[in-house]
Amino acid sequence: MDKVNLHRLQVFRTVFETLSVTEAARKLKLSQPTVSRHLALFERELELDLFDNVRGRLEPTWEAHRLYDDSNGLFERLHSVSTSVESIRRGAGESLKIVASTALCMSILPAAVGRLYHEIPDLDIQVEGGGLRSQVEALRDGTADVGVGGSMPNSTELRQTMLGRLPLVAVVPNGHALSHKTVFDLRDLEAHGSVMHNPNAPMGSLIADNLEQRGISLHRPLSSFTIPFAIGLARHTRLITVVDWLTASFFAGDDMKIIPLSKPLHVDLAMLELARKPARRSAILFRDALAEAFRNASRAFVY
Incomplete structure (x- = not known):
């Protein structure tokens, strides 16, 4: 037997x-x-x-x-195990701490958190805004379980799930001398003022490297350390900014035109976790909810 x-x-x-x-x-x-x-x-x-x-x-x-x-006592213990499994499924006594870029916190993240909130009803969900550096620091010191934003190529300490690629676009105020364009060449920034990003962040670094490779010098740039703020600055200073299409679709508004770049640039949208920590059901469900929110936003967005 x-x-x-x-x-x-x-x-x-x-x-x-x-x-x-x-x-x-x-x-x-x-x-x-x-x-x-x-x-x-x-x-x-x-x-x-x-x-x-x-x-x-x-x-x-x-x-x-x-x-x-x-x-x-065997069946009593089995009943106790069944009760424990149900408690785990409902997220009782568990928290998921998320740090995400400000742009994502104000765009697709609420839809993903909303779905997770109903799928795991007892889970304590905590969300804070922060850039990639803040996300990695929070993951390392245990104050975050998940980071959402850009990726970190060649990192061995992180488990990175790629959720999609975000093409960069120019955001130009209506009535600007370049708002009639159907495609935007970054070289136009030599003659027109712009709002640029933190060069140490993934998007800012990508744009700065491309400008350097092409020998493009910016004309009177302003600096913004958050991507949504760059759009606000561009709106009120009548300058141009370059951001990802997701941020542009949520923040540009009818008073600004979104123009694809003539030479495409992309940033990755990724979910980050520490590689040494085991996978968690709550994080997996959040990842799936985030991917769904991103797909829905992608279908809705047109230039």
Whole structure:
């Protein structure tokens, strides 16, 4: 015998307690023949006689008494395990701390968090805004479980899930000298003022490297350390900024034109976790919800 069949063990214990196949069938909501069959199969599997029929009455054998005593508390423990599993599924006593870029916090992140909130009803969800550097620091010191924003190429300490690629676009105020363009060449920034980004952040670094490679010098640039703020600055200073299409679609508004770049540039949208930590169901469901929110935003966006 390799293992004990728990269902048949439960049948045995009920017959032992009631000393009646009929009463055991009633309590288990089974037919009498089904209870008798399970009991016979159980004795055959164990190679033990568990009951004697003495003048029409069932009498447990010594082996039956020992098996009953040894299995005491088993089903209570199984019930406790089942309760624990349900608690885990509902997220009881668990928190998921998320640090995401400001642009994502104000665009697709609310939809993803909303879905997660209903899928794991007892999960404590905490969301803060922060750039890539802040995300990595928070992951390292344990104040965050998940980071959402750009990627870190060649990092071995992070588990990175790529959710999509974000093409960069120019955002130009309506009425600007370049707002008539259907494609935008970064070289136009040599003659027109612009709002640029932190050169140490993924998007700012990508744009700065491209400008340097092409020998483009900016004309009177302003600096913005958050991407949505760059759009606000561009709006009120009548300057041009270059951001990802997702941020542009949520923040540009009808008073600004979104123009694709003539030489495409992309940044990655990624979810970050520490590689040394095991995968968590809550983080996996959040990743799936985030991917869905990104797909929905992608379908809705047109230049």
